[in-house]
Amino acid sequence: MTRYVLKRLAGAALVLLALSVLVYALFYLAPGDPARLACGERCNPQQVAQVREQLGLNESVLAQYLHFLQGVFAGRDYSTGTAVVHCDAPCLGLSYQSDREVTRLVLERLPATASLALGALVVWLVVGVGTGLLSALRRGGPTERILTVLTLAGTGTPVFILGLLLLMVVCAHLQWLPFPSYVPLGEDPEQWAWNMLLPWLTLGFFESAKYARLTRSSTLETLAEDHIRTFRAYGVGERAVVTRHALRGAVPPVIAISAVDLGSMFGGAVLTESLFGIPGLGKTLIDGVREIDLPVVVGVVMVMGVAVVLAGVVADLLYAAADRRVVLT
Amino acid sequence: MTPRSEEHLVEVRDLTVEFDREGDPVRAVDGLSLRLGEGRALALVGESGSGKSTVAGALLGLHRGTGARVTGSVRVGGIDVAAAGPGELRRLRGGVAAMVFQDPLSALDPYYAVGDQIAEVHRIHAGGSRRDARARAVEVLDRVGIPDAARRSRSRPHEFSGGMRQRALLAMALACEPRLIVADEPTTALDVTVQAQILDLLHELRRETGTALLLVTHDVGVAAESVDEVLVMRGGREVERGPVARVLGAPSEPYTRRLLGAVPRLDGPLRPAAPAPKGEPLLEAVDLRREFGRGKRTVTAVDGVSLTVHAGETLGVVGESGSGKTTLGRMLVRLLDPTGGRLRYGGTEIGTLSERELRPHRRELQMVFQDPVSSLNPRRSVGESIADPLRAAGQRDETRIRARVRELLDRVGLEPDRYTAYPHEFSGGQRQRVGIARALAAGPRVVVCDEPVSALDVTTQAQVTALLADLQAELGLGLVFIAHDLAVVRQVSDRVAVMHGGRIVEQGTVEEVYGAPQDPYTRRLLAAVPSLDPVLAAERRGRRQELAVA
Numbered sequence: 001m002t003r004y005v006l007k008r009l010a011g012a013a014l015v016l017l018a019l020s021v022l023v024y025a026l027f028y029l030a031p032g033d034p035a036r037l038a039c040g041e042r043c044n045p046q047q048v049a050q051v052r053e054q055l056g057l058n059e060s061v062l063a064q065y066l067h068f069l070q071g072v073f074a075g076r077d078y079s080t081g082t083a084v085v086h087c088d089a090p091c092l093g094l095s096y097q098s099d100r101e102v103t104r105l106v107l108e109r110l111p112a113t114a115s116l117a118l119g120a121l122v123v124w125l126v127v128g129v130g131t132g133l134l135s136a137l138r139r140g141g142p143t144e145r146i147l148t149v150l151t152l153a154g155t156g157t158p159v160f161i162l163g164l165l166l167l168m169v170v171c172a173h174l175q176w177l178p179f180p181s182y183v184p185l186g187e188d189p190e191q192w193a194w195n196m197l198l199p200w201l202t203l204g205f206f207e208s209a210k211y212a213r214l215t216r217s218s219t220l221e222t223l224a225e226d227h228i229r230t231f232r233a234y235g236v237g238e239r240a241v242v243t244r245h246a247l248r249g250a251v252p253p254v255i256a257i258s259a260v261d262l263g264s265m266f267g268g269a270v271l272t273e274s275l276f277g278i279p280g281l282g283k284t285l286i287d288g289v290r291e292i293d294l295p296v297v298v299g300v301v302m303v304m305g306v307a308v309v310l311a312g313v314v315a316d317l318l319y320a321a322a323d324r325r326v327v328l329t
Numbered sequence: 330m331t332p333r334s335e336e337h338l339v340e341v342r343d344l345t346v347e348f349d350r351e352g353d354p355v356r357a358v359d360g361l362s363l364r365l366g367e368g369r370a371l372a373l374v375g376e377s378g379s380g381k382s383t384v385a386g387a388l389l390g391l392h393r394g395t396g397a398r399v400t401g402s403v404r405v406g407g408i409d410v411a412a413a414g415p416g417e418l419r420r421l422r423g424g425v426a427a428m429v430f431q432d433p434l435s436a437l438d439p440y441y442a443v444g445d446q447i448a449e450v451h452r453i454h455a456g457g458s459r460r461d462a463r464a465r466a467v468e469v470l471d472r473v474g475i476p477d478a479a480r481r482s483r484s485r486p487h488e489f490s491g492g493m494r495q496r497a498l499l500a501m502a503l504a505c506e507p508r509l510i511v512a513d514e515p516t517t518a519l520d521v522t523v524q525a526q527i528l529d530l531l532h533e534l535r536r537e538t539g540t541a542l543l544l545v546t547h548d549v550g551v552a553a554e555s556v557d558e559v560l561v562m563r564g565g566r567e568v569e570r571g572p573v574a575r576v577l578g579a580p581s582e583p584y585t586r587r588l589l590g591a592v593p594r595l596d597g598p599l600r601p602a603a604p605a606p607k608g609e610p611l612l613e614a615v616d617l618r619r620e621f622g623r624g625k626r627t628v629t630a631v632d633g634v635s636l637t638v639h640a641g642e643t644l645g646v647v648g649e650s651g652s653g654k655t656t657l658g659r660m661l662v663r664l665l666d667p668t669g670g671r672l673r674y675g676g677t678e679i680g681t682l683s684e685r686e687l688r689p690h691r692r693e694l695q696m697v698f699q700d701p702v703s704s705l706n707p708r709r710s711v712g713e714s715i716a717d718p719l720r721a722a723g724q725r726d727e728t729r730i731r732a733r734v735r736e737l738l739d740r741v742g743l744e745p746d747r748y749t750a751y752p753h754e755f756s757g758g759q760r761q762r763v764g765i766a767r768a769l770a771a772g773p774r775v776v777v778c779d780e781p782v783s784a785l786d787v788t789t790q791a792q793v794t795a796l797l798a799d800l801q802a803e804l805g806l807g808l809v810f811i812a813h814d815l816a817v818v819r820q821v822s823d824r825v826a827v828m829h830g831g832r833i834v835e836q837g838t839v840e841e842v843y844g845a846p847q848d849p850y851t852r853r854l855l856a857a858v859p860s861l862d863p864v865l866a867a868e869r870r871g872r873r874q875e876l877a878v879a
Contacts, residue, residue: 225435226430226435226436227435227436227437227438227439229391229430229436230428230430230436230437230438230498230501231438231446231449231450232391232422233389233391233422233423233428233430234422234423234427234428234450234453234501234505235418235419235420235421235422235423235424235450235453235454236449236450236453237419237453244449245438245440248438248440248441249438249439249440322440323439323440324440324485324487325439325485325487
């Protein structure tokens with residue numbers, strides 16, 4: 001198993017390397033001049049050229065990329081024109097626009113994204129798995145039909161519509177909650193939770209639809225298996241059959257897909273973050289792209305990559321722990 | 330056990346069970362009545378679709394809540410199954426009557442330890458603490474012969490072999506000390522030697538505890554080994570019933586006679602001896618080997634096998650699961666590449682030919698597969714499936730392909746007009762006929778049949794083997810017949826090779842191998858084959874015990 005993890009991590013490193021190359025290539029293929037944007041509208045051509053020099057944009061693309069790698073593994077120095085700034089490894093570079101260290105920027109934004117993703121995970125596990133289980137048990141009845149309609153509606157509603165609806169109903173109309181604004185967990189846990197509630201519900205409900213369908217179908221599949229018949233034939237009650245035996249079979253795929261979803265959410269749930277003004281990675285990425293801020297874009301994409309790849313490994317490990325028949329090699 | 334004269338343990342009166350299949354009612358059981366006294370054993374024998382398993386399910390009320398319509402009365406241990414409340418039903422299930430399912434269809438929960446599953450069931454009926462239930466689970470696992478039961482009780486089902494899982498299911502039944510064990514094909518997917526062990530165990534347990542047994546089986550031999558009475562079923566109705574020796578020894582109904590006649594037996598008639606093969610063999614394997622995996626995990630599936638197949642001759646290959654017989658069969662037609670040894674076909678070394686060089690020979694080396702359900706593409710009409718080898722061999726003329734396929738369908742005993750029908754419209758035996766037609770399509774000279782009849786009922790089995798024999802005589806094929814069933818192999822083969830652990834332990838004519846087996850493994854195999862004669866069965870049970878001690 002240790003072997004497996006090491007193998008996967010080695011693969012992950014390669015994936016991340018390839019990802020960084022891809023982002024660099026895309027960035028230079030796209031139109032736009034970062035130096036002009038960084039300098040501002042009133043800059044004359046000489047000033048722009050100076051900024052370009054400072055940002056290292058006059059070097060070849062390959063040299064820039066190698067510098068980036070050097071920064072990641074060994075750290076590097078930046079000259080800001082007046083002083084030399086040292087950026088420790090792992091250094092993802094300095095933002096073109098704000099001169100801030102990207103590594104620090106990303107770490108600053110990560111908690112907001114993490115709170116959103118983890119909270120949403122809880123919501124979709126409770127709501128999604130619960131709904132799926134209920135509709136599997138009540139299959140053919142009116143409960144299932146209503147749940148099916150709700151799930152379909154959930155799958156079909158874009159997350160920003162759902163979020164807007166919640167905002168309008170809960171905050172504007174009913175006035176149960178103030179309009180959310182992000183408060184860091186370390187500052188005031190209670191306010192943090194109240195303000196995150198709507199974003200959690202929005203993202204969680206949206207994802208729940210998928211999990212409800214997944215849980216329903218895998219529970220039904222397990223219920224049709226032969227070992228279920230064995231326990232019924234031995235007088236095991238229906239509730240125990242479902243909760244002990246059928247649910248047990250339905251859980252592994254839910255765990256595996258949850259881990260992967262959670263991983264990709266660390267790259268930022270862009271729409272949800274924008275809608276609720278959460279200063280997370282998704283918003284950072286969008287701003288970075290708009291401002292042609294290569295180091296920021298690369299930095300966020302790297303974090304996303306790490307999260308997705310790690311989530312994949314974790315998903316496999318959890319799956320193997322949940323279903324002992326799976327052997328990881 | 331207190332025998333009660335006024336009521337039998339099982340009383341089924343005029344039982345009828347109907348299912349809805351796509352709107353059409355199907356009557357699975359039709360007015361069946363039966364009785365079983367305390368401590369007695371009854372076998373329900375019949376072909377697939379005869380309704381025997383449906384009867385078994387009805388004893389435990391398993392049709393309740395499934396939409397099946399059950400009429401008539403079923404009383405088990407004084408409980409009226411149709412009217413029983415939930416509590417009574419739970420007491421019945423496991424407490425009074427325990428069901429032993431056929432395992433390979435995974436009758437145990439893959440996610441829990443075997444011991445925990447038995448303990449769970451035991452606690453429902455006996456109550457008590459978890460710890461006591463767990464101890465009881467270990468006790469019964471030990472009783473059914475699971476070695477190191479305390480430790481193995483923590484294993485999950487996939488860590489058990491097929492035979493051990495079947496034992497564990499038996500242990501689950503024993504755990505609650507039921508008065509009746511209902512066993513539904515308890516040995517069907519097991520090797521003969523394991524089957525014999527399970528049947529012997531069942532026999533012993535019943536002698537010890539006095540539990541009654543209702544055995545559901547399609548295998549008359551299994552019934553002869555295990556019960557006092559036999560009830561032959563067909564189409565949901567009773568055909569004949571009586572003491573096992575009478576029904577199997579002197580059946581009064583024509584259907585029973587037909588059923589018994591179709592059962593391959595170790596003392597049945599042999600096929601007329603083929604003239605001793607002369608000249609060059611059609612196919613010759615010398616020291617053929619196949620390994621899977623690399624390094625420490627290398628598994629040698631076939632370990633130096635040498636054999637010959639002549640035109641017009643059938644070579645039977647018998648062995649238990651894992652003996653390497655399928656791997657060997659696949660190598661003989663080069664569906665698998667040998668990792669060592671030589672394979673000559675008609676004087677050419679084909680073991681090392683590239684796929685391209687092999688092309689011209691492909692059509693002459695064909696295979697019939699075990700599972701007629703999954704070896705046909707469900708989305709292609711059977712005619713198209715049969716035409717595939719023709720097209721692969723380069724035939725492009727549609728009219729000729731059609732004509733040839735119709736001819737083949739007719740030859741294997743199917744309606745030529747069913748070209749456009751799909752596999753699901755056929756029965757198991759018919760599908761195997763399609764498989765045979767497909768193998769014959771390109772005009773092969775060697776056909777390897779891998780367990781061609783093991784998924785079929787005995788009567789269908791007899792028809793298919795007869796068809797293969799006819800075709801072979803007519804076309805002068807060299808046939809390799811791979812099977813785990815010694816009686817079937819004996820019936821169809823000229824020569825027999827016995828495989829064990831990737832090697833051929835014994836090879837010779839049918840008379841030699843069956844008449845005077847030299848290898849101890851062959852002797853063990855032969856002793857494990859169930860006999861149709863209950864007296865003989867008891868005798869063989871004794872011999873098996875001797876062999877086990879020795």
